[in-house]
Amino acid sequence: MQEKFSHVSYHAFMHMKRSDHEHGPPIVPVVFHLEDPAGLTSTKQEQWDLMGGVGEHVLEVAMDHGINIEHACGGVCACSTCHIYVVKGMEHLSPATEAEEDRVEEAPGLQRNSRLSCQCEIISNGLIEIRVPSWNRNAVKEIPH
């Protein structure tokens, strides 16, 4: 019984990234700039002006609006496929943990404003601008499932 339950939870988690936890109303502006809009959204729209809630992760905001940032590990800081650049508003995001810092170093194209989008939680209200690099779509292919 116990075993079955954990399997179900794990399975659900790997397909998550919708509102799987409580967060505030969508009052925080989050602007996404996509280097490869076609690959991430099947549209040509490069700039997406979205709203997120305090307590929500950048990855969730993107996924909830159809921006399919790769998240091979399901958002548990165990890959680096959800790598993004924070162009503005780093102060409105939770600071990187040591685990995130170690992990993000594996991402191609590492910059000083590199973060893992599944680990960036919105902590206060103010403009946040994110750039999603074009190789985001390719990185996952190198990760065995």
Ligand code: FES
């Ligand atoms: S989805 Fe794997 S680290 Fe963010």
